[in-house]
Amino acid sequence: MIQDKKVAIIGAGLSGLCLTKHINEIGCLAPTVFEKSNDFGGVWSNSSDRKVWDSLRLNVNQLSMSFSDFQYNDKFPSKEEIFPTNKKFYEYLNSYVENFNLKKYIKFNSDVLEIKKVGNDNNNCKWFVAWENTKDNINNFEIFDYVVICNGAFSKGSISNELKMKLKQFKGNIIHSENYRNPESLKGKNVVVLGTSFSGCEIASDISEQTSNCFQIGHENLYAVNRFQPNLNGNDMPWDMLFFIRNQCYEKAKNKTDQEIWEINKKLFLQFCPKQDLSKNSNSKIPVKITKENNPPTGFTISKTYIENVESGKIKTYTGDNYEINSINGNSITFSNDKGDSNTIHNIDSIILCSGYKMDFPFLEKEVLDDVSFDPTDSFLPICLYEHTFPSTFKTIAFLGCLKGIFITEVELYSRWISLVFSRVLEYPTNEKLNKGKNELLDLRKLKTRPQFPILDCVLHCDSIAKEIGCLPDFESMKISDPELYNKIWNGFFCQASYNLVGPGSNPKLAKEIINNYYENYQNFKNV
Template sequence: MGARLAIIGAGPAGLATARAARAAGLEPVLFERKTELGGVWRPGDGAAWAGMTTNLSHQLCSFSEQAWPERTRDYPFQGEVHGYLSAYASGLSPRYGCAVSEVAPSGDGWAVTWTEAGREHREVFAAAVLASGVFSRPWMPELPGSFAGESLHSSQYRGAERFAGKRVAVVGMSFSGTEIAAELAGAGVATTAVTGRPFWILPRYEGGVPRDLRGMTRRRQQERTRLPRAAANRAANTRYDALGGNPGRFDSRLALDPSSTEPPHLVTSDRLPGLLAGGALRIAVGHVTALSPKGLVLADGSAVDCDAVVWCTGYRPELPLPAPLLAEISFADDCLQPILLHGCTFHPALPGLAFVGVYRGPFFAVIELQARWAVEVLAGAMPPPAPEVMRAGIQSELDIRLARPRPQFPHGDYVGFADRLAAEFGVLPSLDPAGEWYEQLWHGPVVAGHYRLRGPGANPELAARQLRSAWERVGRRPG
């Protein structure tokens, strides 16, 4: 094996990086503080619970080198995702029970300090990758007052059974909040969803096909980018209203304006509309400003009485970097854009260090692209981006952080973001209309296999299998 590469975190990003490193002839040393791989999808104490499914259909939660088992459901449960990641990790040997406390420059390399079995260790590696994700530290607001009941973060939620006979308030109605509120209400638990803002509630399927597979295409992306941002936002809001996603039909306080030019915020759920329409799930609108012994106090002074609160209020990343390096990457307690990096991967002041999966976005193709690009650079197979290119990229990320109104995701243009990363290291597929795969590449969902057709790490046979599979799922003839 070649030079040793330290990789922090054995979730999807760390596993993808280790696979890429091994393929490049490096020796990946994969540190994981827990006793099992999987990150969010880790069984037992991961952020996902057994009844949680992926937000995206499994074709978009797929690495190019690992096929899902035949007849996998469109939206796999936590255990199925963990099984997929375990199969993907075959041949890797994560070092479990290693809590990394610092990654810092040391000579021409990077020193990693960690605790294992109660003892502190330190080793210097040729390069390092931080792949610990953005779900490192559950975040809950600090509020005045005190609550006499049970209070837990969504990362601690494990199912509806423990809440039988209780009144539960679920604070936050993004993806995890929506799923938890729907699961509780569907199980007969008296549930109130507390939301500070309305979200479009969209069905998972469109014409019998997962809606994301129809939307995450280059053709749709081009349609969006041809419009000025305000017009593109209005078009999206109008489309979501036409799909019946306006929550105002359940509660007038949640009504969204389909002609709005603000960025749309959305959730996908097949259960939520029925529960709201039937009254099984109640809604409280407003921000929580204080706690009371009996429950929550909202900004308008109204109260939500409950026996338990599930806080679906997000996460903040924890990065084991010295304070000067955190300042260098503009680390901030910001739920949208906590760090500023070129392509969410590199910083010109940190040669030999890369970041993979440390951004808010669940698409495995992007994670794999970051991992492959990082390894190509860290292995010396290609130069890093020029400093001026990286500075321009960092400015773009700062623009996202400062955007008002704020988008739901820093890179909601998944297709455009993936293609920009692919172009950085020469794996963007040819979009020549005369090309063999043009129809699939232009009209089909953008999956990780698109980026195995050419360039470093190309595997056209593997790519063809994934392109055909995704094409067939959207009801098109194989190419």
């Protein structure tokens, strides 16, 4: 075992905190976390850098959004509270930090300026890390054995150069979604929301109760999935309790043709979003076009009130058919779609840009960025490397959480994997795996029609990472040795604690406790 190897962790968001906990538990690695703001939590923090609005609730229920060995205080949340507010999730992260004593490893107000390779051996090179303490304007540097980049997928708001030029002609107020907090300043105003993904639909819903007029403009309509969906018994369940069932995920992937998978996906989304089904609602205001080229059929967003606000007219939509801005003149916006429909809205007071985010690594050297094929203009796959984590050339640097649509379970598994590899408990992935994995992502990046997220199935993906780590249970053996436990993790709601039953750092007793809690919650919602 190696001793006293220093690890620089860039960012104290969810990924950085989780990695710090796992690195600290290894015992032979010493973490130092560099956080630019004065608080931990990243987008969820209480600092001015947070990127969530006041009324935001998580898109997945709190069981999905928790670590495998640390539960929320309310182990049996009510229907009203099972989707946490951003404040509740921050409190959960705060409890996690306190429970595992992580704060002492974090250097707050530390803006990383430069990370440079030291030495010529790419397999064992060290890293020069320079940073500025923004509180006292003092620059510092230190040499580290390892570096992990955890500054996330929400580094900075993304606005295309073409849109920037058009926005220069606007005389009103422009807000990017990362700076939106609440609708107070928009009361009685005419507001345009640009974008139809998660933030676009949720912010449009949030402001539509206060604005005089709320207009939404976007290229495509997404399936707007309500947080609660009826099960076969007609009972409302959190949507992810219906979606993330291990046996269903394996069955869906087993020996299916592309056409069969396409039909399964289409049926699922139409079940969740009947009001967007053109075969049943020919006058739908936000119909979704389904073609065999988009599998899964288009993307989706999560919202409790979006559909009803569109139907009531509180949100006036100009979405689908590639609607885009043609010109902006003063307080007027002109836009059109592929059908040739053209519209102009006058007297607009504010524009809210829900145009997504892009990753930013200003502190990394070009040779590192080239190693991960960094493309700052590609918000879908800005970096390409094995399992989104391990570069092909440099074996002492890794990336964590720098991925669109990543779940907390994947963050935790990647954290374990990085910790085990850097501590030499596990071997670094072979060059064959590194190159194959990178090339697969480069091919995915080139696709004309790309899925909404790079990872198509969270459950299957997590199982594949767990297999690499050695913490994937033997389901066939468990079926015989412990059929009750098998039923809970195979046929019940997906529980990340199943990865703590076996393998490095496992805790079977705690894992079974948490699995039982998940299953009981699942049954409560299923049978209410």
